[in-house]
Amino acid sequence: AQSVTQPDIHITVSEGASLELRCNYSYGATPYLFWYVQSPGQGLQLLLKYFSGDTLVQGIKGFEAEFKRSQSSFNLRKPSVHWSDAAEYFCAVGEGSARQLTFGSGTQLTVLP
Amino acid sequence: DAGVTQSPTHLIKTRGQQVTLRCSPKSGHDTVSWYQQALGQGPQFIFQYYEEEERQRGNFPDRFSGHQFPNYSSELNVNALLLGDSALYLCASSLAGTGNSPLHFGNGTRLTVT
Numbered sequence: 001a002q003s004v005t006q007p008d009i010h011i012t013v014s015e016g017a018s019l020e021l022r023c024n025y026s027y028g029a030t031p032y033l034f035w036y037v038q039s040p041g042q043g044l045q046l047l048l049k050y051f052s053g054d055t056l057v058q059g060i061k062g063f064e065a066e067f068k069r070s071q072s073s074f075n076l077r078k079p080s081v082h083w084s085d086a087a088e089y090f091c092a093v094g095e096g097s098a099r100q101l102t103f104g105s106g107t108q109l110t111v112l113p
Numbered sequence: 114d115a116g117v118t119q120s121p122t123h124l125i126k127t128r129g130q131q132v133t134l135r136c137s138p139k140s141g142h143d144t145v146s147w148y149q150q151a152l153g154q155g156p157q158f159i160f161q162y163y164e165e166e167e168r169q170r171g172n173f174p175d176r177f178s179g180h181q182f183p184n185y186s187s188e189l190n191v192n193a194l195l196l197g198d199s200a201l202y203l204c205a206s207s208l209a210g211t212g213n214s215p216l217h218f219g220n221g222t223r224l225t226v227t
Contacts (some may be wrong), residue, residue: 004155034214036218041220042220042221042222043117043203043217043218043219043221044156044188044203044205044218046130046214046215046216046217049215051213090155090156092155097213098207098213098214098215099144099146099161099169099207100146100158100161100169100171100183101155101156101158101216102158103155103156103200104155105153105154106153106154106155107153
């Protein structure tokens with residue numbers, strides 16, 4: 001069975017600084033990979049997805065992620081963080097489809113002014 | 114274009130009771146999935162409905178059941194509630210087909226069991 005690890009429970013960055021959130025997965029074949037963001041009291045919003053092809057994917061709100069098969073990683077990056085990016089971020093993997101996802105436990109992002 | 118809508122937003126129940134949560138998928142979507150998100154955790158897959166049938170199921174007991182209606186809306190039922198069922202229940206919709214259609218989530222129903 002697949003699994004997802006987000007090693008950082010909480011990350012604090014200053015506004016304008018760069019951001020990288022780590023995600024490692026365990027899955028035999030080529031996975032379907034996702035990053036979602038959740039604001040307090042809200043559902044999950046899709047930031048970006050990877051199915052195949054170019055390993056660097058662009059998402060909404062200036063986010064990007066890179067799929068590295070050799071490291072089983074799909075890290076999320078943003079060059080300059082805005083205060084509105086403060087939220088919880090979830091990495092997820094799908095086994096052969098985008099429907100049944102296994103989520104990591106999330107990384108809480110705090111942005112300092 | 115309406116997204117995924119869920120009702121109610123909050124619910125308080127007593128142990129042993131039964132609860133029904135409702136979900137309307139995003140316009141144009143025909144598949145509904147339900148996830149349970151305990152406090153401080155990532156969402157966990159409960160089951161998925163397509164063409165009014167349960168197609169996939171996660172590791173949840175039979176106390177959790179569901180239904181999908183001809184208009185693609187869905188219900189999640191939980192019987193004999195336990196304190197551990199307290200969580201945010203998220204509904205997600207997608208479009209059947211190649212499997213590449215990403216999930217669109219609603220804002221969830223917060224269930225508290227006392």
